[in-house]
Amino acid sequence: MREKLEEIRKKIDEIDNKILKLIAERNSLAKDVAEIKNQLGIPINDPDREKYIYDRIRKLCKEHNVDENIGIKIFQILIEHNKALQRKYLEETQNKNK
Numbered sequence: 527m528r529e530k531l532e533e534i535r536k537k538i539d540e541i542d543n544k545i546l547k548l549i550a551e552r553n554s555l556a557k558d559v560a561e562i563k564n565q566l567g568i569p570i571n572d573p574d575r576e577k578y579i580y581d582r583i584r585k586l587c588k589e590h591n592v593d594e595n596i597g598i599k600i601f602q603i604l605i606e607h608n609k610a611l612q613r614k615y616l617e618e619t620q621n622k623n624k
């Protein structure tokens with residue numbers, strides 16, 4: 527029984543590694559998006575795009591049998607963090623050019 531638990535926990539750790547790598551990969555795109563939006567003169571916040579993402583996540587949650595509320599909460603955190611990273615990046619680059 528204990529061994530089985532250890533085996534499952536190993537699998538959970540491996541999944542957590544993958545999730546974290548993917549979060550880092552998603553976060554790493556913030557700079558590029560911020561740069562392009564800045565050059566286009568459009569705001570960081572894009573409610574239409576967010577609606578598209580949340581609709582897609584709801585659909586994916588249904589397909590994969592994941593609780594929708596959990597899926598949406600996770601993506602709200604990721605998107606809010608992405609916006610914070612974009613703001614931080616633009617602030618830093620603007621300070622550099624002062």
Ligand SMILES: O=C(O)C(=O)C[C@]1(C(=O)O)C=C[C@@H](O)C=C1
Nearest residue numbers: 559570571572573575576605608
């Ligand atoms: O796609 C964009 O325009 C982004 O800035 C990325 C992102 C996201 O994290 O997915 C972040 C902020 C926007 O409001 C919409 C989506």
